[in-house]
Amino acid sequence: MDAILELKNVTKIFGSGHNVVSAMDDISLRLDADKPGIITVAGESGSGKTTMGNMVLGFLNPTSGKVMYKGNDIAKMSSKQRFIFHKEVQAVFQDPFAAYNPFYIVDRILELPLTQYKLGKSASEKKEMIHNALQLVGLRPAEVLGRYPHQLSGGQRQRIVVARALLLRPSLLVADEPVSMVDASLRANLLESIRKLNRDLRISVLYITHDLTTAYHISDAIMILYRGSVVEAGNEEKVIKNPSHPYTRLLIDSIPWPDITMQWGKEPLIEPSDAAMQRLIMGGSQICKFAPRCPNVMEQCWNQRPPLYRVDPDRVAACFLYQGGDVMPGEAMGDLFDGLIA
Ligand SMILES: Nc1ncnc2c1ncn2[C@@H]1O[C@H](COP(=O)(O)OP(=O)(O)OP(=O)(O)O)[C@@H](O)[C@H]1O
Numbered sequence: 001m002d003a004i005l006e007l008k009n010v011t012k013i014f015g016s017g018h019n020v021v022s023a024m025d026d027i028s029l030r031l032d033a034d035k036p037g038i039i040t041v042a043g044e045s046g047s048g049k050t051t052m053g054n055m056v057l058g059f060l061n062p063t064s065g066k067v068m069y070k071g072n073d074i075a076k077m078s079s080k081q082r083f084i085f086h087k088e089v090q091a092v093f094q095d096p097f098a099a100y101n102p103f104y105i106v107d108r109i110l111e112l113p114l115t116q117y118k119l120g121k122s123a124s125e126k127k128e129m130i131h132n133a134l135q136l137v138g139l140r141p142a143e144v145l146g147r148y149p150h151q152l153s154g155g156q157r158q159r160i161v162v163a164r165a166l167l168l169r170p171s172l173l174v175a176d177e178p179v180s181m182v183d184a185s186l187r188a189n190l191l192e193s194i195r196k197l198n199r200d201l202r203i204s205v206l207y208i209t210h211d212l213t214t215a216y217h218i219s220d221a222i223m224i225l226y227r228g229s230v231v232e233a234g235n236e237e238k239v240i241k242n243p244s245h246p247y248t249r250l251l252i253d254s255i256p257w258p259d260i261t262m263q264w265g266k267e268p269l270i271e272p273s274d275a276a277m278q279r280l281i282m283g284g285s286q287i288c289k290f291a292p293r294c295p296n297v298m299e300q301c302w303n304q305r306p307p308l309y310r311v312d313p314d315r316v317a318a319c320f321l322y323q324g325g326d327v328m329p330g331e332a333m334g335d336l337f338d339g340l341i342a
């Protein structure tokens, strides 16, 4: 089975000397070409989500490990492979219009990628492609064409960006906080259209968010990051409804859920002491990164990095609370996710 996207033990370290940040720490995942799925990557600010997205888009190279697109190492692609890669892997960011020329009307913004990739033989064919893409994201062409970005609502703008990505018929969409700028009703709507694109057009999606309420319902599998490391991953419903890692519990407890009966009560949010943070810095890779904030911390957590324990057949957690369970090597994350995508 061919992988459309594969991360193999990817680590990204920024800075040098005393100023080192491990933004991604030995992360693996896989999305197969014949089973397009939606994988959510979640975690608080600074957990390494955008770093992962940028790595998948080829904007950053890993410090170690490999990011492969259709079997090719992104860092080593030829310029021809890279050109095709940039067409097939599209991004939707929080406020992507910041990157567009505000003096271009929407029509021009949508025509540019068609011209760049020589898609659409005639002007009328291009027009038809643009209309189709707009309709796919639930926009009426007459409502948005001929307008400048600032004349559109945030939700319309965000849809235009998805439409623009669709024009290139991507096989993979990297969506980094694509809905955080739009209001709640539009959010659900836009996420539903991303889900539809995944199902109907068979586009794989890497969905990056700090907001677990939006991850729920749309993703097939979820990965929770804390300071660049996977703390919990697997079946989205299990992770969200019944989190096993103390960090995931904190993350979920902090959400004002409207309708889900949560199994866990409010956990106290621990502000780490200076001494605990010092221990974390001194501990390096021989410590659980979450120990300073963990309500369940044990002595062992200060001396050893917990491996990924299988909590369920389709979910793992990096926590000694599950000691005694089977240990899953990080590289097996790809298989775990693969099993979750129908
Ligand atoms: N170019 C860079 N140089 C140095 N450090 C960086 C760089 N990019 C990111 N970092 C650091 O890497 C860590 C992860 O950053 P990243 O942007 O991936 O987080 P994030 O999970 O996307 O956060 P947010 O939810 O705020 O967008 C942070 O500590 C950040 O300060």
Ligand SMILES: [Mg+2]
Residues within 6 Å of the ligand: 049, 050, 051
């Ligand atoms: Mg980010």
